[in-house]
Amino acid sequence: MQFAIFWISVDLLVLKKLTLHQQKSVFEDFIDQMTFQLLKLIHLISERVYYSEDIINVPVDMVEGKCEVRKKIDISNSDLPVMIEHVFFCEHFYDRATGALKQLPSNVKLMSVARKATGALKKNKGKQICEDNEVDSGKWMEVPKESRIATLDIFAGCGGLSEGLQQAGVSFTKWAIEYEEPAGEAFRQNHPEAAVFVDNCNVILKAIMDKCGDSDDCVSTSEAAEQAAKLAEENIKNLPVPGEVEFINGGPPCQGFSGMNRFNQSPWSKVQCEMILAFLSFAEYFRPRFFLLENVRNFVSFNKGQTFRLAVASLLEMGYQVRFGILEAGTFGVAQSRKRAFIWAAAPGEILPDWPEPMHVFASPELKITLPDGKYYAAAKSTAGGAPFRAITVRDTIGDLPKVENGASKLILEYGGEPTSWFQKKIRGSTIALNDHISKEMNELNLIRCKHIPKRPGCDWHDLPDEKVKLSSGQMVDLIPWCLPNTAKRHNQWKGLYGRLDWEGNFPTSVTDPQPMGKVGMCFHPDQDRIITVRECARSQGFPDSYQFSGTIQSKHRQIGNAVPPPLAFALGRKLKEAVDAKRQQA
Numbered sequence: 194m195q196f197a198i199f200w201i202s203v204d205l206l207v208l209k210k211l212t213l214h215q216q217k218s219v220f221e222d223f224i225d226q227m228t229f230q231l232l233k234l235i236h237l238i239s240e241r242v243y244y245s246e247d248i249i250n251v252p253v254d255m256v257e258g259k260c261e262v263r264k265k266i267d268i269s270n271s272d273l274p275v276m277i278e279h280v281f282f283c284e285h286f287y288d289r290a291t292g293a294l295k296q297l298p299s300n301v302k303l304m305s306v307a308r309k310a311t312g313a314l315k316k317n318k319g320k321q322i323c324e325d326n327e328v329d330s331g332k333w334m335e336v337p338k339e340s341r342i343a344t345l346d347i348f349a350g351c352g353g354l355s356e357g358l359q360q361a362g363v364s365f366t367k368w369a370i371e372y373e374e375p376a377g378e379a380f381r382q383n384h385p386e387a388a389v390f391v392d393n394c395n396v397i398l399k400a401i402m403d404k405c406g407d408s409d410d411c412v413s414t415s416e417a418a419e420q421a422a423k424l425a426e427e428n429i430k431n432l433p434v435p436g437e438v439e440f441i442n443g444g445p446p447c448q449g450f451s452g453m454n455r456f457n458q459s460p461w462s463k464v465q466c467e468m469i470l471a472f473l474s475f476a477e478y479f480r481p482r483f484f485l486l487e488n489v490r491n492f493v494s495f496n497k498g499q500t501f502r503l504a505v506a507s508l509l510e511m512g513y514q515v516r517f518g519i520l521e522a523g524t525f526g527v528a529q530s531r532k533r534a535f536i537w538a539a540a541p542g543e544i545l546p547d548w549p550e551p552m553h554v555f556a557s558p559e560l561k562i563t564l565p566d567g568k569y570y571a572a573a574k575s576t577a578g579g580a581p582f583r584a585i586t587v588r589d590t591i592g593d594l595p596k597v598e599n600g601a602s603k604l605i606l607e608y609g610g611e612p613t614s615w616f617q618k619k620i621r622g623s624t625i626a627l628n629d630h631i632s633k634e635m636n637e638l639n640l641i642r643c644k645h646i647p648k649r650p651g652c653d654w655h656d657l658p659d660e661k662v663k664l665s666s667g668q669m670v671d672l673i674p675w676c677l678p679n680t681a682k683r684h685n686q687w688k689g690l691y692g693r694l695d696w697e698g699n700f701p702t703s704v705t706d707p708q709p710m711g712k713v714g715m716c717f718h719p720d721q722d723r724i725i726t727v728r729e730c731a732r733s734q735g736f737p738d739s740y741q742f743s744g745t746i747q748s749k750h751r752q753i754g755n756a757v758p759p760p761l762a763f764a765l766g767r768k769l770k771e772a773v774d775a776k777r778q779q780a
């Protein structure tokens with residue numbers, strides 16, 4: 194017996210008995226008929242549901258969509274990132290007559306083949322979890338390049354966005370543009386098959402248009418034209434041309450939009466905001482099938498929302514279908530609060546990718562976008578009512594890493610122990626040596642301050658004793674940085690500066706330069722007297738341990754802090770894959 198299950202409201206699920214051949218079109222059938230008999234009713238509390246023999250009829254407008262019910266043990270803890278949607282868990286039978294919860298009778302089969310899990314669901318200890326052996330067991334990693342969509346990543350950084358999208362088995366980044374050499378080098382190391390152009394994207398667009406004989410249509414500065422003309426022959430040969438690029442993605446620089454940036458009115462920030470226009474110009478010239486823009490959360494409100502509206506309006510004007518929203522990386526399996534704004538665009542005739550569903554419980558305020566008529570729009574549903582998995586913690590993320598000192602600089606270390614969480618196991622993969630477990634060196638005074646911050650959750654500069662210390666030079670200095678108490682009132686008490694991470698909490702938003710007096714001052718290890726290492730930051734973003742960063746320690750932190758967490762990109766990529774696959778099936 195198979196079931197398709199209709200998710201009809203926040204607190205009800207209905208289940209219809211089906212035969213296999215009906216499953217494909219059951220939802221359409223259902224809509225056509227407008228009524229149908231419900232054979233089973235199960236009550237939903239959060240993502241947990243209880244099985245019952247009750248039968249009820251519900252009006253069609255209560256139906257929200259198709260879903261699936263599983264036993265929780267069917268979800269293996271060994272895969273990362275996990276991506277399953279509209280899946281609910283059932284472990285008990287609800288007896289309405291007595292109000293009791295009982296063991297699920299063994300004859301109740303919950304697994305549905307109507308929907309395949311879209312993520313890394315695995316065989317459980319050799320026992321198949323799906324009756325028809327169709328559950329995706331991580332094969333998406335092996336999708337051949339030819340069946341992926343050819344992708345251009347602009348403002349590519351070290352490749353966090355490309356990495357996650359590729360992991361999802363949908364895209365193959367053939368071209369990447371990034372103008373900082375170390376970031377471009379990191380991209381190359383991790384994606385050796387991509388043609389990486391380390392240059393300003395305006396220069397590259399000019400060179401592409403020249404190559405295609407469209408110089409007359411190109412408005413560029415003389416500087417960009419000069420640099421484009423100097424491009425090496427080999428680079429020109431590798432430039433993408435219209436028709437080759439199916440998907441453009443990228444994160445135009447965000448300094449100007451970031452709420453954390455105090456200098457967002459500077460001329461440089463304004464120039465960088467124009468990068469949005471450069472990015473849109475690529476869309477206009479290439480007209481890819483899909484387009485994904487990533488930016489900081491404040492992108493939607495920056496400049497009174499004008500820049501954001503301009504981006505959406507331009508894409509609509511080009512004929513694209515457009516969807517925008519804000520997602521929280523913490524709900525997709527990293528121990529980090531990081532909200533990012535996204536704009537999806539799909540060419541006419543394509544299927545516009547949907548938003549991924551949050552998988553991990555994670556407090557995420559401010560995911561709503563205010564619309565002009567006072568209404569709100571939220572792309573992702575809140576996880577306040579639950580999600581299949583708990584939040585990943587700092588301990589899950591870095592608890593297995595060996596102890597190192599302030600200023601640790603040895604590039605390769607041994608792990609020195611086994612992983613202690615499924616996150617660590619997955620993030621290590623088959624990596625045998627630990628890379629980049631290196632820590633920015635603090636000066637003598639900051640190190641003394643760090644040693645005085647208690648090793649308790651939530652401790653920061655407020656916990657420093659009000660006393661003077663003697664430096665090696667003989668100078669006596671205040672332990673509490675003199676400027677903080679005087680200006681604390683105006684700056685939310687400078688909360689978190691010289692802060693320690695909490696083993697059971699999450700990382701604050703990863704920044705490009707972790708330092709105790711920085712934008713995000715909470716950068717001390719939970720129980721070691723040092724700034725968190727490059728590898729710890731990389732893990733907080735969900736980069737696999739095999740991922741390489743390039744250049745100085747500052748540069749490596751910058752690459753990581755700028756990146757889209759690969760698990761978030763993966764979640765988006767799975768939705769893009771659904772859209773691409775559905776279109777292929779239609780054809």
Ligand SMILES: C[S@@+](CC[C@H](N)C(=O)[O-])C[C@H]1O[C@@H](n2cnc3c(N)ncnc32)[C@H](O)[C@@H]1O
Nearest residue numbers: 348349350351352353354372393394755756757
């Ligand atoms: C927000 S980061 C992108 C991170 C990337 N998507 C990832 O996930 O790793 C923006 C990147 O754009 C690069 N950039 C800024 N202005 C640029 C320009 N005019 N041309 C090319 N790259 C630029 C920066 O060096 C930075 O690495």
